[in-house]
Structure formats: structure tokens, C-alpha cells
Amino acid sequence: MDTYINNLKNAILSLCKERDISVNKLASLTGITQSTLGSIMNGESLNPKLATLIKLADFFEIPLDQLVGRERYFQILLNDASGEEAAALELGAI
Numbered sequence: 001m002d003t004y005i006n007n008l009k010n011a012i013l014s015l016c017k018e019r020d021i022s023v024n025k026l027a028s029l030t031g032i033t034q035s036t037l038g039s040i041m042n043g044e045s046l047n048p049k050l051a052t053l054i055k056l057a058d059f060f061e062i063p064l065d066q067l068v069g070r071e072r073y074f075q076i077l078l079n080d081a082s083g084e085e086a087a088a089l090e091l092g093a094i
Helices: 003-019 023-030 034-041 050-060 071-080 083-091
Strands: none
Touching (some): 003 050, 023 050
């Protein structure tokens, strides 16, 4: 299974557990079909649509990078950036 998809699956499970909701309830709350979420969770969907990822990130109030396990990459960028660039990165302007 692709690393990002595995990270996505783990993030969804963890975030649902933190909020005490099931994956089926997540589908209902986000407007994502149960079959789409099921495909992601079962590893059948190796390339979910950006719109799906955005809905998940927005619902959980986290950046897309964090949702797919790229927060380490983002943190490296942030650490290497100058003060002004770091502020822009944090605001999503870069």
C-alpha cells in the first residue's frame, strides 16, 4: 500500500477515535460517500480525489500535509525558511 494512503488511513482512524466518531459517521458529517471512505480505508483507492482530501482536512481542521503524513516535510520547510517565509508558510501563502 502506498505510504501516503497508509498514512491517510491511519490519520482518519486516529482522528475519528479522538472525536469518538465512526468512519460511517465521518462520511455522513463530511458528505463523502461511505463507499469512497471504505475504498480509502481498505486500500482500494490509491489516488483519492483532492476534493475528498480537502473535505477531510477541513472537517478535522488540519492541513492536507498532516492528513497524508507530510507534516515532517512541512516542518523541515518551516525550519529552513526565513522569518518572513516561515510566517507565509504557516499562513499557507507559499
